[in-house]
Amino acid sequence: MNYAQAEKMLKSCGQEHVLAYWKKLSKKEQAALLEQIATIEPKSVRQCQAALGVGVENGCRKESENQDGKAPKVAELKGAALKKAIAAGEKELKAGRVAALLVAGGQGSRLGYDGPKGCYSIGPITGAPLFYFHARKILARSIRYGAAIPFYVMTSEANNEATVKCFEENEYFGLNPDDVFFFTQGMWPGMTKDGKIILDQPGHVFMSPDGHGGLLAALKKSGALADMKKRGIKSVFFFQVDNPLVEIADPAFIGYHVLEKSEYSLKLCAKRDPFEKVGMPMQFGNIFRMVEYTEMTKEQCLRKKNGKLYFLYGSPAIHVFDRAFLDREASKAMPLHLAFKKIPTVVNGKVVKPTEPNGYKFEKFIFDILPNAKRAAFLAFEQKDEFSPVKNAEGSDSPETCKADMQAKWARWFAELGVTVPTTMPLEIDPVYAIDAADLKSLGLWLAAD
Numbered sequence: 140m141n142y143a144q145a146e147k148m149l150k151s152c153g154q155e156h157v158l159a160y161w162k163k164l165s166k167k168e169q170a171a172l173l174e175q176i177a178t179i180e181p182k183s184v185r186q187c188q189a190a191l192g193v194g195v196e197n198g199c200r201k202e203s204e205n206q207d208g209k210a211p212k213v214a215e216l217k218g219a220a221l222k223k224a225i226a227a228g229e230k231e232l233k234a235g236r237v238a239a240l241l242v243a244g245g246q247g248s249r250l251g252y253d254g255p256k257g258c259y260s261i262g263p264i265t266g267a268p269l270f271y272f273h274a275r276k277i278l279a280r281s282i283r284y285g286a287a288i289p290f291y292v293m294t295s296e297a298n299n300e301a302t303v304k305c306f307e308e309n310e311y312f313g314l315n316p317d318d319v320f321f322f323t324q325g326m327w328p329g330m331t332k333d334g335k336i337i338l339d340q341p342g343h344v345f346m347s348p349d350g351h352g353g354l355l356a357a358l359k360k361s362g363a364l365a366d367m368k369k370r371g372i373k374s375v376f377f378f379q380v381d382n383p384l385v386e387i388a389d390p391a392f393i394g395y396h397v398l399e400k401s402e403y404s405l406k407l408c409a410k411r412d413p414f415e416k417v418g419m420p421m422q423f424g425n426i427f428r429m430v431e432y433t434e435m436t437k438e439q440c441l442r443k444k445n446g447k448l449y450f451l452y453g454s455p456a457i458h459v460f461d462r463a464f465l466d467r468e469a470s471k472a473m474p475l476h477l478a479f480k481k482i483p484t485v486v487n488g489k490v491v492k493p494t495e496p497n498g499y500k501f502e503k504f505i506f507d508i509l510p511n512a513k514r515a516a517f518l519a520f521e522q523k524d525e526f527s528p529v530k531n532a533e534g535s536d537s538p539e540t541c542k543a544d545m546q547a548k549w550a551r552w553f554a555e556l557g558v559t560v561p562t563t564m565p566l567e568i569d570p571v572y573a574i575d576a577a578d579l580k581s582l583g584l585w586l587a588a589d
């Protein structure tokens with residue numbers, strides 16, 4: 140892109156001020172700015188402006204819209220139903236029709252770790268990074284079922300290089316590099332409330348990752364969706380980088396999804412308290428929609444049925460998508476969610492760090508495609524077995540609580556074999572050695588009970 144093209148594009152969406160300091164920039168800065176402008180699509184700028192034009196609530200529904208929402212039917216698989224789902228899932232895994240999809244483009248600002256969150260050390264004994272546990276689980280399942288589970292990893296511009304390096308330095312944690320596909324999510328410019336793009340340097344636009352919903356556009360643009368199709372993938376297991384307890388490509392969940400002919404399936408767990416900060420799916424007539432905790436009234440949060448919360452279940456963002464559904468949704472515009480933030484900005488050529496929020500960041504959320512699913516399915520699971528995210532540096536949902544939960548889970552596997560592991564004893568299991576209690580048993584470790 141040259142100057143004239145950049146000017147024309149910016150004028151088309153009322154953003155020519157982005158070039159205000161052009162003449163004061165060095166040649167290198169000019170080239171970098173043009174490169175950045177080339178990544179901004181006028182269509183996206185107009186979408187952000189439209190979202191701002193009607194206020195913060197656009198893209199995030201108004202609370203009153205949720206009043207008619209009902210709790211969806213959530214399956215709790217047991218006995219024969221569980222066996223049937225596992226068999227159906229195993230059939231998919233053996234046929235190589237399952238992929239794993241990780242969103243790892245977030246900034247991890249609450250954890251405050253300087254690097255991709257996936258590189259954060261979490262192994263209680265080895266200090267292995269979060270990526271290790273994800274990759275080794277995928278490897279373990281692909282060994283068990285004798286078929287590759289291609290692994291698609293979404294990064295952001297800020298952490299792509301470091302993420303790829305982490306995989307390379309660790310020899311892809313044992314995975315075949317041909318089955319690992321990195322792709323980078325989009326970035327959106329920040330804007331003032333008047334819809335003007337914010338410069339955080341005279342020659343630099345403030346941009347931030349476009350949210351985990353940016354996944355769809357990025358899957359399509361990068362060719363990852365086409366790659367899935369070429370490989371004959373039918374079910375795509377989606378998960379987040381910060382939860383090492385997640386049971387990736389869990390056969391019961393895959394099987395349930397397939398048996399239900401679902402396009403979008405969600406694992407749900409009982410909320411730890413009525414006001415837990417998780418989204419929850421609600422049913423409106425024939426469609427489902429994820430309602431954020433901020434959109435719930437106090438009465439809705441506390442409503443009870445049979446002594447249990449009426450909206451008992453929250454979503455920890457563990458999903459299975461039908462690949463064709465992702466394909467269908469990838470070309471559609473998604474609603475925008477706005478966050479009002481303190482964004483460094485250039486005033487009269489000088490960078491000013493605001494003390495109060497002054498501009499908007501825009502994000503897309505993957506669960507906004509839920510209402511578009513022709514069929515959706517919901518499956519309950521035990522939080523302690525599958526969800527313990529690393530969100531904060533300390534306190535709840537921190538590395539400390541996560542490591543304790545990982546060790547408690549492994550200790551429960553030993554307990555099933557009659558072996559008591561003292562809580563003070565550090566414990567870590569490589570998923571390739573044992574991905575569940577049955578695997579441990581097959582290793583003969585139960586003998587330790589004698």
Ligand code: UTP
Pocket residue numbers: 242243244245246247248249250256293324348349350351353378379380381530
């Ligand atoms: P979070 O909402 O927890 O955000 O992301 P975060 O960036 O990791 O952490 P904070 O809020 O800055 O502290 C949930 C999942 O979505 C991914 C994250 O990497 C994580 O796996 N994500 C989030 C993206 O891939 N891209 C984004 O733009 C945002």
